[in-house]
Amino acid sequence: MDPEALNNGGEPNWAIMLPFYGLMFVFSFFAMIIGVGFKAAFFRICKQKEFNEAVGDDYLYFFKKPYLGKTVKVGAATFLITIVAYLLCVLPVIYAVVPISIINVIYAFNPDLSVSEIVKAGFKLGNKKWLITFGLMLVAGFLAGAVRMLMCFIGVLATSAFSY
Template identity: 35%
Template sequence: MTENQLKSKIERSSAPDFGDILSKSFELFKKSWEQTLYHALVTVAVVLPVIIITYIPYVLFIFYLSSVENAGHYNEFNYMDQHDPELVIPMLIVYFLIVFLVILLVQAIAYGIIAHYFKVLKKIDTGSLEETGGYFSCLKGNYMKLFVMSLATFGISILATLLCFFPIIYVMVPLQLIVVFFAFNPGLSVSSVIKMSFKLGNKYWLTIFGLIIISSMIAQIGILLCFVGLFFTAYFVHIPMYYVYKDTIGFEDPTDKNLLETDL
């Protein structure tokens, strides 16, 4: 859909029903738990090695400091005298910049996997014959867009945090909708995706916020099963967002009942 079409649908949409969405989310989770598990495992398989590789230099640096201290050449007063700050500080700055870049790159990949998960949910929910492709299919031709989206999300979060605690709670709702808008409208620009996410998030902020809180609590239930269960429940938080989008905007598929009702 175009930005104008989405804007029109959001303006004409009726409020999503909190209880109905939660109920449908549980039912869809029962049907999609295998795919939920697979997507969580793929995400971990991508993120975990990157985290380990990223922390290797940091761990080596800590070991180096420990070895210097144990050798009697280090104390909190003369360390910087024995190690030129003109060398150490730039190295630390470069390291943290690389870590920041890696985080954005990994988050972009995670967004792509989540976008694919939304497509899988739609197929299971509606019985659509549309091919969903592989786990990384949403990354093809869209990686730069996802990277910019990741950067924009980070920037909005940091800005909201700097403006005190409440703004970060406020932006949490529209930020949670960004990937679902991208998943079903990959042709939109990053700015349009963000604008539509904020437009829908602002309109039904309280309902969506409640869904995020409840679904996040449910997603953490897996921790009770020695953390293994977390792989099954971690992606549950995305299912209510799928239904928020479906019940307010719907899909372009003419066989989708929600879209037909909206157009009447």
């Protein structure tokens, strides 16, 4: 810790903190968009493998011309829902995590729906099956953590997406 940073009586230097928070906000926004695109592509590939469709694995499918705009809009909607949930004193994030995770799956299987229809469907299904979905996410996260520890923490690479 830098002792010079505490010379102001422990007050933060806002000239440094505001740009940092701004960059963090922008980085989080773009990370959410990229995450939505990759998760949707992953679920699309899983569906194709399950139905034995002879299509190549294209993880950039939702970043191409016809879907790029919608991917940005779905990512922005997800980001906005998350920010609003955090601004409401963090507890609503526990509620919103289930519909947000379902929004990715709905977008992957129904890319022709509008963004508002995708969000409505995510919240409708998330409200209907909230406890089961949250419980499964909790158990899957716990089991993934146990596997990570058994694999000497290098298992993070193999099990990081298991709880999604």
